[in-house]
Amino acid sequence: MTEDPAPVDAPERPPRTMSRDARRVQLIEATIHTIAAQGLAWTTLTQVARRAGLSHGLILWHFETKENLFRETLSYLAEEYHLNWQVALAAAGPHPADQLRAMMAADFNAPIIEPGRLAAWCAFWGEAQSRPLYQQVCGDKDDAYIRQLERICAALTPPAGTALDPVLAGRMLRLVVQGTWLDMMTTAPTYSVAEAQRTVEAALAMCFPDYFAAAPTAERPAPTPAG
Amino acid sequence: MTEDPAPVDAPERPPRTMSRDARRVQLIEATIHTIAAQGLAWTTLTQVARRAGLSHGLILWHFETKENLFRETLSYLAEEYHLNWQVALAAAGPHPADQLRAMMAADFNAPIIEPGRLAAWCAFWGEAQSRPLYQQVCGDKDDAYIRQLERICAALTPPAGTALDPVLAGRMLRLVVQGTWLDMMTTAPTYSVAEAQRTVEAALAMCFPDYFAAAPTAERPAPTPAG
Amino acid sequence: MTEDPAPVDAPERPPRTMSRDARRVQLIEATIHTIAAQGLAWTTLTQVARRAGLSHGLILWHFETKENLFRETLSYLAEEYHLNWQVALAAAGPHPADQLRAMMAADFNAPIIEPGRLAAWCAFWGEAQSRPLYQQVCGDKDDAYIRQLERICAALTPPAGTALDPVLAGRMLRLVVQGTWLDMMTTAPTYSVAEAQRTVEAALAMCFPDYFAAAPTAERPAPTPAG
Amino acid sequence: MTEDPAPVDAPERPPRTMSRDARRVQLIEATIHTIAAQGLAWTTLTQVARRAGLSHGLILWHFETKENLFRETLSYLAEEYHLNWQVALAAAGPHPADQLRAMMAADFNAPIIEPGRLAAWCAFWGEAQSRPLYQQVCGDKDDAYIRQLERICAALTPPAGTALDPVLAGRMLRLVVQGTWLDMMTTAPTYSVAEAQRTVEAALAMCFPDYFAAAPTAERPAPTPAG
DNA sequence: GATGAATGAGCCTTCATTCAT
DNA sequence: GATGAATGAAGGCTCATTCAT
Numbered sequence: 001m002t003e004d005p006a007p008v009d010a011p012e013r014p015p016r017t018m019s020r021d022a023r024r025v026q027l028i029e030a031t032i033h034t035i036a037a038q039g040l041a042w043t044t045l046t047q048v049a050r051r052a053g054l055s056h057g058l059i060l061w062h063f064e065t066k067e068n069l070f071r072e073t074l075s076y077l078a079e080e081y082h083l084n085w086q087v088a089l090a091a092a093g094p095h096p097a098d099q100l101r102a103m104m105a106a107d108f109n110a111p112i113i114e115p116g117r118l119a120a121w122c123a124f125w126g127e128a129q130s131r132p133l134y135q136q137v138c139g140d141k142d143d144a145y146i147r148q149l150e151r152i153c154a155a156l157t158p159p160a161g162t163a164l165d166p167v168l169a170g171r172m173l174r175l176v177v178q179g180t181w182l183d184m185m186t187t188a189p190t191y192s193v194a195e196a197q198r199t200v201e202a203a204l205a206m207c208f209p210d211y212f213a214a215a216p217t218a219e220r221p222a223p224t225p226a227g
Numbered sequence: 228m229t230e231d232p233a234p235v236d237a238p239e240r241p242p243r244t245m246s247r248d249a250r251r252v253q254l255i256e257a258t259i260h261t262i263a264a265q266g267l268a269w270t271t272l273t274q275v276a277r278r279a280g281l282s283h284g285l286i287l288w289h290f291e292t293k294e295n296l297f298r299e300t301l302s303y304l305a306e307e308y309h310l311n312w313q314v315a316l317a318a319a320g321p322h323p324a325d326q327l328r329a330m331m332a333a334d335f336n337a338p339i340i341e342p343g344r345l346a347a348w349c350a351f352w353g354e355a356q357s358r359p360l361y362q363q364v365c366g367d368k369d370d371a372y373i374r375q376l377e378r379i380c381a382a383l384t385p386p387a388g389t390a391l392d393p394v395l396a397g398r399m400l401r402l403v404v405q406g407t408w409l410d411m412m413t414t415a416p417t418y419s420v421a422e423a424q425r426t427v428e429a430a431l432a433m434c435f436p437d438y439f440a441a442a443p444t445a446e447r448p449a450p451t452p453a454g
Numbered sequence: 455m456t457e458d459p460a461p462v463d464a465p466e467r468p469p470r471t472m473s474r475d476a477r478r479v480q481l482i483e484a485t486i487h488t489i490a491a492q493g494l495a496w497t498t499l500t501q502v503a504r505r506a507g508l509s510h511g512l513i514l515w516h517f518e519t520k521e522n523l524f525r526e527t528l529s530y531l532a533e534e535y536h537l538n539w540q541v542a543l544a545a546a547g548p549h550p551a552d553q554l555r556a557m558m559a560a561d562f563n564a565p566i567i568e569p570g571r572l573a574a575w576c577a578f579w580g581e582a583q584s585r586p587l588y589q590q591v592c593g594d595k596d597d598a599y600i601r602q603l604e605r606i607c608a609a610l611t612p613p614a615g616t617a618l619d620p621v622l623a624g625r626m627l628r629l630v631v632q633g634t635w636l637d638m639m640t641t642a643p644t645y646s647v648a649e650a651q652r653t654v655e656a657a658l659a660m661c662f663p664d665y666f667a668a669a670p671t672a673e674r675p676a677p678t679p680a681g
Numbered sequence: 682m683t684e685d686p687a688p689v690d691a692p693e694r695p696p697r698t699m700s701r702d703a704r705r706v707q708l709i710e711a712t713i714h715t716i717a718a719q720g721l722a723w724t725t726l727t728q729v730a731r732r733a734g735l736s737h738g739l740i741l742w743h744f745e746t747k748e749n750l751f752r753e754t755l756s757y758l759a760e761e762y763h764l765n766w767q768v769a770l771a772a773a774g775p776h777p778a779d780q781l782r783a784m785m786a787a788d789f790n791a792p793i794i795e796p797g798r799l800a801a802w803c804a805f806w807g808e809a810q811s812r813p814l815y816q817q818v819c820g821d822k823d824d825a826y827i828r829q830l831e832r833i834c835a836a837l838t839p840p841a842g843t844a845l846d847p848v849l850a851g852r853m854l855r856l857v858v859q860g861t862w863l864d865m866m867t868t869a870p871t872y873s874v875a876e877a878q879r880t881v882e883a884a885l886a887m888c889f890p891d892y893f894a895a896a897p898t899a900e901r902p903a904p905t906p907a908g
Numbered sequence: 909g910a911t912g913a914a915t916g917a918g919c920c921t922t923c924a925t926t927c928a929t
Numbered sequence: 930g931a932t933g934a935a936t937g938a939a940g941g942c943t944c945a946t947t948c949a950t
Contacts, residue, residue: 018934020934023934036356036357037357038357039268039353039354039356039357039358040268040353040354041266041267041268041269041354042268042354042357044918044919044920045919045920045921046918046919046920054935054936055935055936055937056920056921056936056937057921057922057923057935057936057937058934058935058936060920060921060922061933061934061935061936062934065920065921066919066920066921115356119356119357122352122353122355122356123353123354123356123357124353125349125352125353125409125412125413126267126349126350126351126352126353126354127266127267127268127350127353128262128263128264128265128266128346128350129265129266129268129269130266131412131413134413142414164429164433165429168425168426168429171426172403172426172429172430174406175402175403175405175406175407175410175426176399176402176403176406178402178406178409179401179402179403179405179406180402182352182405182406182409183402185352185355185356186352186355186356186361186362187366187369198395199395199398199399199402202391202392202395202396202399203399206391206399206433206434207433247909250909271943271944271945272944272945272946273944273945281910281911282910282911282912283911283912283944283945284910284911284912284946284947284948285909285910285911287945287946287947288909288910292945292946293944293945293946472913474913477913490810490811491811492811493722493807493808493810493811493812494722494807494808495720495721495722495723495808496722496808496811498939498940498941499940499941499942500939500940500941508914508915509914509915509916510915510916510941510942511914511915511916511942511943511944512913512914512915514941514942514943515912515913515914515915516913519941519942520940520941520942573810573811576806576807576809576810577807577808577810577811578807579803579806579807579863579866579867580720580721580803580804580805580806580807580808581720581721581722581804581807582716582717582718582719582720582800582804583719583720583722583723584720585866585867588867596868618883618887619883622879622880622883625880626857626880626883626884628860629856629857629859629860629861629864629880630853630856630857630860632856632860632863633855633856633857633859633860633863634856636806636859636860636863637856639806639809639810640806640809640810640815640816641823652849653849653852653853653856656845656846656849656850656853657853660845660853660887660888661887701930704930725922725923725924726923726924726925727923727924735931735932736931736932736933737923737924737932737933738925738926738927738931738932738933739930739931739932741924741925741926742930742931746924746925747923747924747925
């Protein structure tokens, strides 16, 4: 359907020889953006290769199979995401509220919410075929993220008069973040990133009003003409 | 790899002649469950036909193209969802809190969260960014749902001392519901449906504590052995 | 390398619909002649299809895989060969010498030694990859042929003063026939079929001089200019 | 499917520099055994290289093309075979019967009937009809062998009362040898080498009873359970 | 309405060959 | 000499679509 794109990640003919790792990263980045553009299932090796300005044979030289290319792409994304929140957490102050704010904010760092990456994540979540792969590659890291959130929530005092479970609180915060990601991909016109962040801040304020201030008023997107 | 399933939606050899609409619904149901099992991209007309106990040629007789089959399947799901919450809303009392409770509860009605349907929804979301189908088919109905939620939230008094924006509140509630749906498909071991509902109730209680009671303690899934 | 041949087994565009079995036989015959022309390993589905004047997709519709096409082709050849000698045997008189003569003569019946068929047999014998297939498909039939030869040889009186083992005699006769087949494929210019038959007759005369007359003098092929 | 074998012809990492001829022989031997294991058509340069413990690039350095590697491999086998019977002949006594016995015996020398070599020969025979390679490489040597056999047979007195043509006799003996080779590759369970030799001796005894003694009784392989 | 034979575009993959190091 | 990255032609196979029955 869609025209194959001109090489994007390789403006000039790339050097014939490149370090093994650099080539692999180049191909993985091309894969991420092809998935974003075409969808996971409609991504072909030829499209990925064209985007990278290389031949499809080279992809198989480096990754053996298409399945494996996808596995390593997902692994690359998962590692990137994992490092992102861990670095943010390490940079935050010792107070649990600061840590929680840091983790939530990190989920909206520019490299994380780059449209190509969000689209790739959603593509991996969506397909039944990719679900076992997803569990294999991301299961542990997702788990670590969830546990970390719960630990921090457990260290904060719940609102007076309630008995907010830290597991519930952590889950809710995660769902709101994940949900805004999904919204950014599926609804059009999407609300702004700032608006997404304000939604998360509102959730924080509701969960832990003693530590977070309520968010200001939301902006309202203009209504779409019916499709 | 996967064995083609025996026809499940056609317990008996179906009669060679059936009303046009009944046939279409039969084929759409087979499509939903094939998408759930195989993923959207690996769903073939032959698989759908086999599940329905019919020949693949008949699908094209009724739907012209595969793309169109998918469009009508999504449309069928969207209509079903739309009717579900509208019926629930009509049955609820006049108080906005009752209406909100009814809408949230409706999202967990048995036919809505049937695993096959959830999986099909996720599949359509997963490729929403790369193809205009989703917006075309669901855009208006999604919009109507969002507006309805916002209207109800606007009719409820926000927690004392805060200025919770009804748009933000409605969005957050929707994200939590949507997020639990996604969780049910992607995380393993998944938490129970009851647990998902308790999460939504907790969100309601936090948004509008004057109308909804706080949820009890969450159950905790057994940790996975993975390192 | 070689140009794909024009359709040979389908002088005119074939009818769009044909009985399932007729189509399969047509495709198997095209396979035999393609193997003869290209060799087993260099036979492609496209070549077979072109020779039959049909599309490659149709081959897979009827045979599922290329492997299976080859299996059924070999099975077809084996069945043809098996029937050939059994019919000849049934038509021979009751005397073992007549039966032995009939079996040997049958191995040179026109349909059996058609060059395309001989070449196909040799191709299946030659490739290590096809050996398990050959055993699966032909093992029992080969066995039956060998046992039949041995039974007949055991019924004949060996030459005076010797103790010719019927197993040895049967094997030797079989080797000579098989060897002339192989010669017809690999040496050039090959000796004539009549010459091959005379060689077999000479072997018969030597094994059982009481029943078979010695062969007349062999013709000698002209020497080839060295390749 | 098949696992690529560990390097067997290169017990130690081979020295990075080796005489041109030694390298070529090393690669040819690796080719022979790869053909034996995989078949001619499924033999890839990478497999040959791996078996030799070298890189595939080196094969093309030495042989230019894959076709040429096969040509030189066949040539190497043909030369080896040629030398084998010529040496045996030279070592035999002056009597034609001794010479004939020597040639027949030489065909069962250990290096000649090594399974890898037999399999490679069969592979080349199997596609001889479809490609001129075999005739080009082996035509003259095969011819020389045949003429030599005929010369010796002509020097022996045929059995009393017959007029056995030396051309026929030589051909028959050659066919029996060749046939036992083919049997060793294709039938399972194969009879023993000793049994093959006894078959050849029986043929000698029948052709020239004045010079060769009749063979003892054949052993009989256990029948296969197949129906 | 319904079936299934037939077609052919396009996919992943293999692998001989080229070439920079 | 030797390695291995890179290319691209060609193969088997899948599957939406067409069409005769």
